[in-house]
Amino acid sequence: MLSDKSRPVIEATLPLVGSRIGAITPKFYSRLFAAHPELLDGLFSRSNQRSGNQQQALAGSIAAFATHLVNNPGTLPELVLSRIAHKHASLGITEPQYQVVYEHLFAAIAEDLADVITPEIAEAWTEVYWLMADALIKIEKGLYAIQANDKMWTPWRVASKTFAGTGAMTFTLEPADDTPITTALPGQYVSVKVQLADGLRQVRQYSLSDDAGTGRTFTTKLDDDGEVSPVLHRGVGVGDILELSNPYGEITLKDGDGPVVLASAGIGCTPTASILRSLAESGSGRQVLVLHAERTLDSWALRGQMTDDVERLGGAELKLWLEEPRVGSLEGFMSLREVDLPADASLYLCGPLPFMKSIRNEAINAGIPATRIHYEVFGPDIWLAS
Template identity: 90%
Template structure:
């Protein structure tokens, strides 16, 4: 844990470093990619770099971790670390890369805070960094060790490609070699690596939207301004081979008998659809409340799958919000105030960040403890920094 020597230094300098970390991280990434341009080929997302989301996510995670150490010196923020570690493992991050990050991050800190930084401050923040790095390295090693294989990437052939609502596509994959397959848990995701027209590789995480276990089906929304989804939608065909990671993600269906609320918006329905499918396949007797928000009924990517699975479950109920309402739906944006939430429910949440923030706040106000609210973020987790 944070040493007695470093704690007062971090406590005193956290407001300053916290206020500057948003300026420090762009300098860090500039240094990192200048020294290691290969990291932009199949590890870091160019889109997230351009948007600033990756910088914001890193800044948020560092500030959150340091603040936790100050306020809780004998523990670590396990939820934050777990989410980051799963994302790192899905990208194949290894222990030596943490030393590379340290070198360039602290060079950026020294540059930005040159007028105030001292040896004592540098040593204290070095301790914070390595406490976080060592915790992540341990979790990531554990995640790698439970996989059925030691490969970062395995070849999977596209067995089917089908439209899924307006602007979305579902890809069903089959193994292209004999690599042992790690069974996926409902709600997990895989990384998909594609080769762009200029030859560079880019990676995106996609929630598995169909059956869990050893099958691999994911659904992706077309982002015309993106780099990966246009390749998947327009260039990848049945019979092509994609490079896929093992499954990761800690937002999975928890065991138990209590009621479940699955709340999603747009393409955020993919992990909740996987959880719903697993409940239907097992013939679960749990009460399940499925909440989904969409612009139009035709835009709902997994409409058929989710409505069929709700009908298969005796204790399941579906409520729908549409900006262009149909009979039986609510109009506009989802609100839990329009729903009779089951007592002792666990909430699984996925969708755009403003949607998740609003629904999480409403759920807490309705009496659902934060510990029973589980959310999945697509891309860098900028929730930490907001």
């Protein structure tokens, strides 16, 4: 809870800090990496730093947290914190690193706002930071505690590597040592660490795309301009060892017997495919509606798996949108206006950010409460900042 002393200060300065946070975060990262260049090796994404997405995500999360404290005294934005905590845990973030971040973030704030900052303002924003940090530390400790092991990274051997639609590849892995395996839930992801040609290690999160449990299968789209996917697609072969995190992610199938709507676009089908497979494997009697959008039929990475699972469920329904339509598909981009949504459905959503924003808005307009709309963001969560 934000103190009575700090609340009016934060309320008064939030517009200013909010307007400057986008300029503050690049200064923060510049200071951080100058002091700790090792953080770019196996922790922070070099690509996201270059694109500005990481800076935008951090700015958005701080602004969103402070706004919530002002508008909702006595509560914390639990969904926002949970999403961030799961991502942090997948990277092995530890409690002492929050002090390092604080040191360089507040040096950047002091530099950028040197003409207006006062001890009272600095104290109030310090309180905001540590409220957020302490809440994240608590959630992350809880996530680490329920793992089947106490390791941040464990070795997994590539057992198979198969093409999955145009430009995508599915990797199936098996344990390379005897570390106890944390059971994954349908819809969760793992972090994958690879070494680049220049020796730097980089990490990316990939949703588990097949059975969850103790198996590890993920599907990734090749990004020719990226750093990690070209290494995975072209440089990693069967028998090679990859370092994986334990599974994380809070966008998992919720218990219940109500209708389920799985909506995805492009490679965003990976978490929804995992949820769909779990429904098929369990012989679920829930009403299931699968919605997917692609450019072409051949580019649908998990086409065979998802169509097979829809058929296995019997009562499930599949609707497909293609920019280059085929018989039986809808043409163009997905729209829920073309769908008869089940009453009291829960919606699971993954794909490019503009797609998710559009579908989420349509779902809310169609009467699905925001609390029953669950979405997964690949990479830094810039939704908060947009």
